[in-house]
Structures are given as C-alpha cells and as structure tokens.
Amino acid sequence: MPAPTALLRKPQELADAANIPLPTQDQDDELLLDAPSEMPTEADTVQPVEGDTEMHIDEEGRPRFAPAKQAQSDFRVETRKVPIPPHRVAPIRAAWPKIYPPLVEHLKLQVRMNVKSKSVELRNHKQTTDPGALQKGEDFVKAFSLGFDVDDAIALLRLDDLYIETFEIKDVKTLQGEHLGRAIGRIAGKDGKTKFAIENASRTRVVLADSKIHILGGFKNIHIAREAIVSLILGSPPGKVYGNLRTVASRMKERF
Known part of the structure; x- marks a missing residue:
C-alpha cells in the first residue's frame, strides 16, 4: 500500500503549501538567548506579600509562601451527661456550692444538676478555650459520684x-x-x-x-x-x- 503523499513531502513543500515562511539560519541565531552571567541576589527575588497566593522561589530554589491565615472553625456544641448513683444524690446536693465553681470559672463550662433524671449535665460554649474541658469536667463529676471528696476530685482538673x-x-x-x-x-x-x-x-x-x-x-x-x-x-x-x-x-x- 503506497504511503500518503503528505507524509513524503519535504518541510519546504509543506510550508509553501500553507504559505508559512520558514526561519533562516540567521533568524535561528537571533532566537537563541544567552544564559545570564550573574545569579539573582536575594534582593532581586520577589518577596511574598501577605494575602498573595502565588508561589515564589528563593535563591536556593525553595518555594516561599505567604503566611497562612487562621480560618475560623465552626463552633460545635457538645454535651455530656454524668449519672449520679442514688446514694450520692444527697451528698452532691450538699456539696453543690463547691462543685460548680471550678466547672464554670476554671473550665468555662455550662453545668446544671437534673434532679428528675438524677444526673449532672455539662455543655461547652463559645467562651470555652480548653478543647479537653468537657472531658475533664466529666471526670471531675464522676470522681465525686464514686465517693471521692471534692478537694481530691479537683486535682483531676489541675493535673493531667x-x-x-x-x-x-x-x-x-x-x-x-x-x-x-x-x-x-x-x-x-x-x-x-x-x-x-x-x-x-x-x-x-x-x-x-x-x-x-x-x-x-x-x-x-x-x-x-x-x-x-x-x-x-x-x-x-x-x-x-x-x-x-x-x-x-x-x-x-x-x-x-
């Protein structure tokens, strides 16, 4: 099977058919660019601008990015419910003025005692700074429900x-x-x-x-x-x- 005629044509013939001038030897020499004799200094490099998302390269070839902005994460409300045994309901009522201040003032939690379900309910809010505050509060209330004194249970909040x-x-x-x-x-x-x-x-x-x-x-x-x-x-x-x-x-x- 004979080869197509377009594949057997020379580059000059293809250029004449398409009316495209081919570059000469002199034009090829003009297109060549000489390598820079001096490497760019640190002052010549582009410094990242705050808020600029474009990547820049320093003199050692390392990428340099602008500092990332802290994105505000969506606040999520979490609750914990600690059941109180029947024999510890009366002691927790008596010691309630000493129980809730560490939870509210130190851990920045919202707390209430549900008398109907005999449990203590904990909830975080926007002013809660410690991510583990809810777990610490639950351990504190659970320690008191097991029979430990309030002063001993408070140690769970202060020590890790x-x-x-x-x-x-x-x-x-x-x-x-x-x-x-x-x-x-x-x-x-x-x-x-x-x-x-x-x-x-x-x-x-x-x-x-x-x-x-x-x-x-x-x-x-x-x-x-x-x-x-x-x-x-x-x-x-x-x-x-x-x-x-x-x-x-x-x-x-x-x-x-």
Missing part, C-alpha cells in the same frame, strides 16, 4: 497525669459471705487505719464502696496501692503489707 482505676474483690479472688466481709475488713483496718496507711504510702486516694475499690492517683502510685490491696485480699497479714509499704515509701522519698 491523674487517673481513676476501679476493680472488684471478685476480680482478684472469688469470695462470698463472711469471707468477703473479712477481706473488706482487712483492707479497711481498724477505724480505717490500713486504708489510710496505703493512701499515705502510695500517695493515692482509696474508696471502698462495698465490694468495689476505686483508686485515684498517678499511674505508678495506683500500681503500688493496688498491689497492697490485692495482697490483703489474698490473705496476707497486715504487718507484712505495712513492711512492704514502708520500703516502697522510702524508695519514693529517695526519688523525689
């Missing part, structure tokens, strides 16, 4: 490395009847002396709520208190637990 750990006696050992009562008695001690000794040695706060145990403190401190309580549940004599707590307390003083 405090936690609450909850476990039951049956998680350690299955006890029933009088055996369960004796285990609770070993943890509390006479007039609460054993519990206070554990709190002072481990720098934590312990709440005994029937067969549930709540511990408030740092991560390592909670571990120390939990080990002492587990030893008492398993039947270790209080004297041996006191000796271990003295050793741990002396080590903690040396660290600090």
Whole structure:
C-alpha cells in the first residue's frame, strides 16, 4: 500500500503549501538567548506579600509562601451527661456550692444538676478555650459520684497525669459471705487505719464502696496501692503489707 503523499513531502513543500515562511539560519541565531552571567541576589527575588497566593522561589530554589491565615472553625456544641448513683444524690446536693465553681470559672463550662433524671449535665460554649474541658469536667463529676471528696476530685482538673482505676474483690479472688466481709475488713483496718496507711504510702486516694475499690492517683502510685490491696485480699497479714509499704515509701522519698 503506497504511503500518503503528505507524509513524503519535504518541510519546504509543506510550508509553501500553507504559505508559512520558514526561519533562516540567521533568524535561528537571533532566537537563541544567552544564559545570564550573574545569579539573582536575594534582593532581586520577589518577596511574598501577605494575602498573595502565588508561589515564589528563593535563591536556593525553595518555594516561599505567604503566611497562612487562621480560618475560623465552626463552633460545635457538645454535651455530656454524668449519672449520679442514688446514694450520692444527697451528698452532691450538699456539696453543690463547691462543685460548680471550678466547672464554670476554671473550665468555662455550662453545668446544671437534673434532679428528675438524677444526673449532672455539662455543655461547652463559645467562651470555652480548653478543647479537653468537657472531658475533664466529666471526670471531675464522676470522681465525686464514686465517693471521692471534692478537694481530691479537683486535682483531676489541675493535673493531667491523674487517673481513676476501679476493680472488684471478685476480680482478684472469688469470695462470698463472711469471707468477703473479712477481706473488706482487712483492707479497711481498724477505724480505717490500713486504708489510710496505703493512701499515705502510695500517695493515692482509696474508696471502698462495698465490694468495689476505686483508686485515684498517678499511674505508678495506683500500681503500688493496688498491689497492697490485692495482697490483703489474698490473705496476707497486715504487718507484712505495712513492711512492704514502708520500703516502697522510702524508695519514693529517695526519688523525689
């Protein structure tokens, strides 16, 4: 099959057919541009102007952009509802003048106590600056509902490395009847002396709520208190637990 005639034509013939003049050798030389002998200095580069979205290149070839403007994000209202156990409704009513000021003044939250549903409702608004204020407020109210004092629960608002750990006696050992009562008695001690000794040695706060145990403190401190309580549940004599707590307390003083 013969090739098309247009493909066999020379460039001059194609140019004559289209009436397009071809550049000569002299015109080609004129079109060539000489490379600049000097590199542009920093003063010659274009500085970014605020509000300018065009990209500029500096003397090292790096892109230089204008500073980004802070876009106002849409405000979003979030609410939290903390249920209060029936046996803690009366204490929270009595301590309400001490509970709401940290939430309103420190965390800038809106708070109310719903007597009908027996819960505390929290809500953020435009004046709330801390993004984690809602979670801190919920932890604070929940700590009080578990049985901690208001002064101890306020520490959750001021410190970031405090936690609450909850476990039951049956998680350690299955006890029933009088055996369960004796285990609770070993943890509390006479007039609460054993519990206070554990709190002072481990720098934590312990709440005994029937067969549930709540511990408030740092991560390592909670571990120390939990080990002492587990030893008492398993039947270790209080004297041996006191000796271990003295050793741990002396080590903690040396660290600090």
